[in-house]
Amino acid sequence: MSSKISRETFIRSIADLLRKAEIELPDDVVDLLRKAEAGEESHVAKSQLQAILKNIEIAKKYGVPMCQDTGIMIFFAELGTEFQPGFDLEAAIKEAVILATAEIPLRPNAVDPLTRKNSGNNTGTGIPDIHWKLVQGNQLKIIAAPKGAGSENMSSLRMLNPTETGSIKKFVLETIVNAGGMPCPPLTIGVGIGGSFDAAARLAKEALLEPFDIPMEGLEREILEAVNALGIGCMGLGGSTTALTVHVKKAYCHTASLPVAVNIQCWANRHASVVFRGEE
Numbered sequence: 001m002s003s004k005i006s007r008e009t010f011i012r013s014i015a016d017l018l019r020k021a022e023i024e025l026p027d028d029v030v031d032l033l034r035k036a037e038a039g040e041e042s043h044v045a046k047s048q049l050q051a052i053l054k055n056i057e058i059a060k061k062y063g064v065p066m067c068q069d070t071g072i073m074i075f076f077a078e079l080g081t082e083f084q085p086g087f088d089l090e091a092a093i094k095e096a097v098i099l100a101t102a103e104i105p106l107r108p109n110a111v112d113p114l115t116r117k118n119s120g121n122n123t124g125t126g127i128p129d130i131h132w133k134l135v136q137g138n139q140l141k142i143i144a145a146p147k148g149a150g151s152e153n154m155s156s157l158r159m160l161n162p163t164e165t166g167s168i169k170k171f172v173l174e175t176i177v178n179a180g181g182m183p184c185p186p187l188t189i190g191v192g193i194g195g196s197f198d199a200a201a202r203l204a205k206e207a208l209l210e211p212f213d214i215p216m217e218g219l220e221r222e223i224l225e226a227v228n229a230l231g232i233g234c235m236g237l238g239g240s241t242t243a244l245t246v247h248v249k250k251a252y253c254h255t256a257s258l259p260v261a262v263n264i265q266c267w268a269n270r271h272a273s274v275v276f277r278g279e280e
């Protein structure tokens, strides 16, 4: 069984996917921003939320990125075991990133971590960062989630003592207090609990992509209420909405470990997805 798609069409589709992610926020994210604006009593925070909503509208209308920091290119891919593209998917995604960077255009953000030399095209060793998951079936789903540095820099990971399950909320709150207005609130907060050191961070990042319209569970709601009681508010200027939502993802971990990662996302929770189907 092979995929119906040619390499050229695939590259075009991924470049278009990046364009969509950079220009248009998902509806459920915009809905929560609108709700936050409607419920905000602080005049300053309300005007900031109105400016964000206007920014979203203008980006869509004129087809331009919603923020000057167009992020580093991160992809989550679910590859069906029967989907056979007939070409190197990673190389094609990289080519699509180079194309999108030139076309949209995107700010070249990818640099060598030590020399700080910029590749000029948003690619380099390990970038784009592609997370693969094998699933049943003959389709390939790809989510593009460009991530800005302002929010990523304020994220945190801690290896808690296994007896400290009661300290998870405190760690999340410490992370948010430390972040203040730097990550451009209102935030989405992704929390990864369990796994290994790196798996916890991945869970936290995946949590940012969970749908916004599903009800939060106990710990998520508790964290959201506590975060919003901090009063950091929109852009750190005070107000009732520091975070729009909190998503927690868990995995089993070593009996002697309790890894907890907090991945912070700014108001611009950019992501978009596309599905390629194999031939029947």
Ligand code: SF4
Residues within 6 Å of the ligand: 067, 068, 069, 070, 147, 148, 149, 150, 151, 182, 183, 184, 266, 267, 268
């Ligand atoms: S944190 Fe988000 S909104 Fe703020 S500058 Fe970075 S990408 Fe843009």
